[in-house]
Amino acid sequence: MQTDSARGDLMTAIVTTGHGGYDKLLVCEVPKPVPGPGEVLVRVLAAGMNNTEINTRVGWYRDGGWNDATPFPLIQGTDCCGLVCAGAGIDESLVGRRVLIRSCMRVDGFSSMQTRWLGSDMDGAFAQFVVVPASEVFVVDCEWSDAELATIPCAYGTAENMIARAGVGRGSTVLITGASGGVGSAAVQLATRRGARVIGVASRAKHDQLRELGIDQVYGRDADLVVALGRHSVDVVIDNVAGDGFGRLLDLLVRGGTYVSSGAIAGPVVEFDLRTMYLNDLTLLGSTAWDEDVFANLVSYIEAGDIRPLLAESFPLEQIAAAQQRFVEKGHVGKFVLVPPAVHDQA
Template structure:
């Protein structure tokens, strides 16, 4: 089969197209023919070494073992079964829950042995992948590409919104609202949880599309008076912030939150370090949440909402698998709306 391997920490030149044997599923695993694999920040940061310091970077303390096939947003068809797997799932179209863990239900995402597909295991930048059968879920939509865009971004967004305990008619600000996680934050917060959403983007040319996703107001982070504009359109401070940007909008987020407000952070594309005046936190009684991925039950609830049409796929562009370098370069460009997806050629 064809696969893309990361050969070490570095730029896109560390992505290499290789031909290798199709993997064999172990006793409780299945072999999936990959039909689509969406790109996430996580595999780019894994390649760039952004998850650690020095020579070790990854979800686990020991760092990534190279070469590694990245890719965690996977949709495909089960084509081969391990000996202990129920025969009835052969031929089923599935999406993959993206990590293994020994953590108890509801806490599996914070278990010390959490291991991620595409980082600790070979992932979906390939024509085939193996994965535990119990972590394969029915595809929520009939289209592979549309179904592939939700796994990591959708689970992350869903978990963020459950963490802040979003309520109907609350106001939630979403940063990076045109990205993979952000565009799903907008949809889930507004169309599933009934909140009012202020979407923060760079290009106000995206205003109409963001409102179609559920945003009530769309503002640009490029404005010199962003905090004032947020408070003005809301008629006062806001309830919560869902942030994937980090430093660039951190002080603004704290400024516009009401007393008792909540800030959930699940990314740092706009800067991984910031300055914080602790007085802002305790004088305003602000709650900070760090968030990555989520639980299997949250994943099931998300898939159900997708199948009911409450959350829709947002896809910017697709690339053939062989163009993974170009796809990752394009992924990092500003101004996109939604996901970038790799498609293995038939």
């Protein structure tokens, strides 16, 4: 990506200057990016918020390994609903179309697991404009608002990837921890869509909202699931919580069952009895790099009305610190979204 500061074309962005607290989030005027060959300039209409942005800022990945060191200063923002404004050597029919940007880009093709993430490995959507490869924008035709569409990319892409890899289908019994969070609530909808029986874990205040999503059973975070459900009672565990309860989750799996994770919000260092895994022929799956059909499938689900957005609240982009403070309180169901200032010159 190139920038053109000589013309004085500026945009408002949130620049994360390094690891640390909210003081590392600066509201700045920075050069508007210019698309290179095969790239598009996208005006950001709304940008969803995720654990990833906060984890990156506070340095949570430093000991657990992201791709490389975070390239600070960085414009974060993994989720983007936007409008294609211009491009270089692209299909001109994209210009003027509302799109979602695929957050997880497979830079060496889908035969390689190498990834490039919007807002983590490259400048993202916490700005008025962003530049991405034209291959990573997906036109969406639906009546959802911009903010509603911005809830989709990271959470639903991550959830759909886990569900597909774990082979969830009609008749599967699936346990989802953190079921009220962005990824968890997406997984509830997407697993239900595939005809699975879905059991969730969430704080009791959020149970009614999860039942509205079609969840079959839901338990509080303090529930003893082995007592409630019985050993060997679920086919798949979708877990982004981990922490002290990790070992007990494996006790719930049927012989030949699958545990899949893309996060560890309760703690990444876990303890379990290895015999539980090998004597029960369990499969443990990590899920970060999205498979090729994941994002196109999500767009088709939106356009068919198979899923619905869970927009908890929208904030002006400049209020990112307040929004992140609210986010970490975990009092919401679904996603928070940031809305950049309006722009009159789209190109």
